[in-house]
Amino acid sequence: MIKPIFIRTARAVSAQDSFNSNDLLQPGRTLTGNRFTYMEPNYQDYFTIMQLRRMSRITRLGLVTAIECLRDAGDYRPEAIIMGTGKGSLTDTEKFIHAVREFAEGTLNPTPFIQSTYNSLNGLIGLHHHINSYNSTYVHTGFSLEHALLDAAFQLNEQSIQTALVGSFEEMTPEHYIIKDKLDFWKKEIESPDAIMKSSPGAISGEGSFFFFLDFQQGAAPLQLVDLTLVFEPGEGAVLNAMDAMLEQQGLGWDQLDVYLSGRNQDSRYEHYYAEVENQLSEITHQLHFKHLSGEFDTAAGFGLWAAVRMAEKNQLFPSLIRKQGSAPTLNYMLLYNQYYGKQHSIYLLKKT
Amino acid sequence: MPSVFVTGMGIVSALGIGTASQREKLAAGVSGLGPAAFLNSIHKTEFPFGEVPFSTEELFSRLSDYSKLQQSRLQALGALALEECFTGLERKPAGIRQGLINATTVGGMTDIEDRYFELIKPELSEPDMSWAAGLDCATGTEHLARQFELTDFVTTISTACSSSANAIQFGARLLQQGAVDRVVCGGVDSLTRFTVNGFNSLKNLDRNACKPFDANRNGLNLGEGAAYLLLESERSLEKTGNKPLALLSGYANFNEAFHPTAPSPEGLGAYEAMKRTLEKAGISPASVSYINAHGTATLNNDESESLAILRLFGERVPPFASTKVYTGHTLAASGAIEAVFSLLSLQHQEIYPALNFETPIEVTGLIPCQTYRQMQVEHILSNSFGFGGNNASLLFSRYD
Numbered sequence: 055m056i057k058p059i060f061i062r063t064a065r066a067v068s069a070q071d072s073f074n075s076n077d078l079l080q081p082g083r084t085l086t087g088n089r090f091t092y093m094e095p096n097y098q099d100y101f102t103i104m105q106l107r108r109m110s111r112i113t114r115l116g117l118v119t120a121i122e123c124l125r126d127a128g129d130y131r132p133e134a135i136i137m138g139t140g141k142g143s144l145t146d147t148e149k150f151i152h153a154v155r156e157f158a159e160g161t162l163n164p165t166p167f168i169q170s171t172y173n174s175l176n177g178l179i180g181l182h183h184h185i186n187s188y189n190s191t192y193v194h195t196g197f198s199l200e201h202a203l204l205d206a207a208f209q210l211n212e213q214s215i216q217t218a219l220v221g222s223f224e225e226m227t228p229e230h231y232i233i234k235d236k237l238d239f240w241k242k243e244i245e246s247p248d249a250i251m252k253s254s255p256g257a258i259s260g261e262g263s264f265f266f267f268l269d270f271q272q273g274a275a276p277l278q279l280v281d282l283t284l285v286f287e288p289g290e291g292a293v294l295n296a297m298d299a300m301l302e303q304q305g306l307g308w309d310q311l312d313v314y315l316s317g318r319n320q321d322s323r324y325e326h327y328y329a330e331v332e333n334q335l336s337e338i339t340h341q342l343h344f345k346h347l348s349g350e351f352d353t354a355a356g357f358g359l360w361a362a363v364r365m366a367e368k369n370q371l372f373p374s375l376i377r378k379q380g381s382a383p384t385l386n387y388m389l390l391y392n393q394y395y396g397k398q399h400s401i402y403l404l405k406k407t
Numbered sequence: 408m409p410s411v412f413v414t415g416m417g418i419v420s421a422l423g424i425g426t427a428s429q430r431e432k433l434a435a436g437v438s439g440l441g442p443a444a445f446l447n448s449i450h451k452t453e454f455p456f457g458e459v460p461f462s463t464e465e466l467f468s469r470l471s472d473y474s475k476l477q478q479s480r481l482q483a484l485g486a487l488a489l490e491e492c493f494t495g496l497e498r499k500p501a502g503i504r505q506g507l508i509n510a511t512t513v514g515g516m517t518d519i520e521d522r523y524f525e526l527i528k529p530e531l532s533e534p535d536m537s538w539a540a541g542l543d544c545a546t547g548t549e550h551l552a553r554q555f556e557l558t559d560f561v562t563t564i565s566t567a568c569s570s571s572a573n574a575i576q577f578g579a580r581l582l583q584q585g586a587v588d589r590v591v592c593g594g595v596d597s598l599t600r601f602t603v604n605g606f607n608s609l610k611n612l613d614r615n616a617c618k619p620f621d622a623n624r625n626g627l628n629l630g631e632g633a634a635y636l637l638l639e640s641e642r643s644l645e646k647t648g649n650k651p652l653a654l655l656s657g658y659a660n661f662n663e664a665f666h667p668t669a670p671s672p673e674g675l676g677a678y679e680a681m682k683r684t685l686e687k688a689g690i691s692p693a694s695v696s697y698i699n700a701h702g703t704a705t706l707n708n709d710e711s712e713s714l715a716i717l718r719l720f721g722e723r724v725p726p727f728a729s730t731k732v733y734t735g736h737t738l739a740a741s742g743a744i745e746a747v748f749s750l751l752s753l754q755h756q757e758i759y760p761a762l763n764f765e766t767p768i769e770v771t772g773l774i775p776c777q778t779y780r781q782m783q784v785e786h787i788l789s790n791s792f793g794f795g796g797n798n799a800s801l802l803f804s805r806y807d
Contacts, residue, residue: 150605154600159604167608171567172566173565173566177795181664181666181796185662185664186663188662189566189795190573191564192564193563193564194545204586208584212583235529236526237539237540286561
C-alpha cells in the first residue's frame with residue numbers, strides 16, 4: 055500500500071519496564087489478573103506539579119512518550135504529528151459524563167471536556183515543542199495506529215514532508231473495562247497467573263503508548279517500514295492472500311522472513327487467523343509474540359512495532375518475546391501481523407537497515 | 408498530483424434532508440436554528456440549536472434500507488446523507504476498490520449517554536449488548552461502511568471541528584496514492600448532552616442565533632447533521648463513467664500550536680491553511696471567487712479568521728460568509744456540510760446570504776456577503792478550524 059519509509063526512533067510505555075531502558079532485555083514483569091496496566095514514567099522529571107495537575111493520566115503519558123521519541127531523534131521539528139487512539143482519554147470522558155449528571159448540567163469544569171477530545175494530545179505535543187505542522191488523529195479501534203502510519207507514509211512518499219512523529223495512546227479504566235466485558239472482550243476465568251498463555255474466549259486487557267519518528271530517508275534509522283497492508287473483516291484466505299501479494303511485490307519468499315511478530319493473544323475465537331500464518335512459516339523464521347507482556351488493546355500492535363525497531367537497533371531478539379526459536383542467523387526481514395477481534399487486520403513488512 | 412473528482416454528495420442538516428432542501432433555504436436566507444425537540448438536556452430551549460427536525464424513528468423511516476445499521480441517531484443521519492450521495496450512481500461497480508473515511512467528535516454518545524450509568528453496573532446486562540459498542544467512534548463508521556459496501560478501506564478521523572475537512576483530505580490522498588479507486592469522505596455528529604455541556608462549560612454558546620463576523624457576536628450555536636462527498640480518481644471515472652460535479656483542487660492542514668482551544672489572535676493557522684491550499688492548487692488568491700468561512704461567531708475565531716483573510720487577500724477580499732447561522736456548528740460534520748454548500752454554489756453559480764450581520768468588527772472592517780447573488784463562481788475556499796490548533800482548508804473548483 056505504501057513505498058518504503060524509515061523509522062528513526064521508537065519509544066514505548068507498556069506494562070513492562072520498556073520506557074526507561076528502551077528495550078526488553080531484562081526479564082519480563084510477571085503480570086496477573088485480567089487487566090495489565092502500564093508502568094508510569096517518572097513525570098516529575100518532565101513537568102512541574104502545576105503542569106501535572108492540569109493533565110490527565112493518558113495525556114501526560116502520551117506527552118512524555120512523544121518528548122522522549124523526539125529527543126532520541128534529535129529533531130524537535132517533525133513536519134507532521136499524526137496520532138492514533140481507539141478510545142482517547144477515557145478518564146476525561148468519564149469524568150465529564152459523571153460531572154454532567156452530578157451537577158445536573160450546571161456549571162462544569164471544562165478541562166475534562168477539552169482533554170476528552172481525541173486530538174487534544176496531538177495539540178499538546180505541538181504546543182509543548184512549538185511545532186507548526188500537519189496534524190491529524192485517527193480513532194478507528196484496531197486500525198488507529200496503522201491509519202496514522204499510512205497518512206504519514208503517503209506524505210513521506212509524495213515528499214510533501216520529510217519527517218513525521220506518529221504515535222498512539224490507549225488507557226483502560228475500571229468503568230470501560232465493565233463495558234467491554236459486556237461486549238465479551240475479556241477472558242472470563244483467570245485462575246492462574248499464566249492465564250494469558252492459555253487459549254480461551256476473550257483476551258487480557260492492556261494499555262500503553264508508542265511513538266515513532268519517521269523519515270523519508272535512511273540516515274541512521276535502524277528499521278525500514280517496507281510495506282503496510284490493512285484488511286477489514288477479511289473473507290476466507292484474504293489475510294494470506296494479502297501477505298503473499300506483499301511478499302511477491304518485494305520478491306520475497308516465506309523462507310526469507312527472519313522474524314515473525316504475532317499479535318496472538320490466546321483468544322480462542324480468533325486464533326485461527328494466527329494459526330494460518332504460522333502454517334506458512336518455515337523453520338528458519340523466529341516466531342515472536344508480545345501481548346503476553348502488554349495485554350490487548352486497540353493500538354497494541356505499536357508494542358510489536360516498537361520491539362521490532364529496538365531489536366533491529368540492538369541486532370538481537372528480546373528473549374521474553376520468543377515463542378518458537380527459528381534458525382535464521384540474521385534479523386533482516388520481519389513480518390508483523392496483528393488483528394483486533396477478527397475485524398481489523400494489519401500486516402507490516404519490516405527490514406533491518 | 409492526479410486530479411480528484413467529486414461525483415456525488417449527500418447531506419442532512421437543520422435545513423432538512425437532501426441538497427434540494429438545503430439550497431432552497433440557503434437561497435431564501437432561512438435559518439434552521441431553533442429550540443431543540445429531541446436533545447435530552449435541560450438546555451434544549453435555553454440555547455438555539457441546529458437540530459435535524461426529525462425524531463430518530465422518522466429518520467429511519469426515510470431510509471430505503473437500514474438492515475445493517477444499529478438503532479442509532481448517528482447512524483441514521485449518516486445513512487441518509489450516504490443514500491443521497493449515491494443517487495443515480497452505481498453503489499458497487501465491479502473492479503472498483505472503494506472506502507469510507509468518516510469523521511465524528513464523540514461517535515455514538517447520543518445513543519449511549521442516557522443509559523451510561525446502567526452500562527457501568529456489572530450486574531446489569533441483557534442478551535444483546537451490541538449497542539454498547541457505540542462509544543467507540545469506529546462502530547458507527549463500520550456499520551455505515553457495511554450498509555453501503557464501502558469496506559475496502561474504512562477509517563474514522565477525530566480532530567474536533569475540522570474532522571471532516573481532514574477526512575476529505577485523507578480521502579484525496581488515498582486516491583492520489585492509488586490505495587483505492589474511489590472513496591466516500593465526510594462526517595457525522597448528533598447533538599449530545601455531553602457536547603452541549605462541554606461547550607457551555609467553555610462559555611461560548613450564544614443564547615440567541617449566532618452572529619458570524621459581527622462586532623457584537625457572542626458565541627456559537629451547536630448543530631447536528633451529516634454530509635458525504637464521493638471522490639473518484641481518473642481510473643475510477645473511466646470505469647464508472649460518472650460525470651464530475653467539481654474538482655477538489657487543493658487542501659492543507661496546519662497546526663498553529665498556540666493554545667489548546669483558542670486560535671492565535673492574528674490567525675496564523677488559518678492563514679497558513681488557506682495559503683498552502685491555494686499553493687497546492689496552483690492558483691493565486693485573486694482567483695478565489697468565494698470564501699466559505701469557518702465563522703463560528705465566537706469572539707476569538709471570527710476576528711483571527713478575518714485577520715488571516717486580510718493578510719492573504721489584502722485589498723481584494725472575495726465575497727465571504729459563514730453558514731453556521733443556518734445549521735449551527737455541526738462539529739465533525741461541518742467541514743463536509745459546508746463542502747456540499749460550496750459544491751451547490753459551484754453547480755448553480757450562486758452564493759448565499761450571511762444572516763444576522765449588523766456591525767463590522769472594528770479592527771478588520773470586513774463585511775460578509777449579505778444578499779443572495781448569482782455570479783461567476785470558479786474556485787471556493789472552505790475553512791474548518793478546530794480545538795488543538797487544527798486548521799484545515801479545502802479548495803473546490805468548477806469542472807466543465
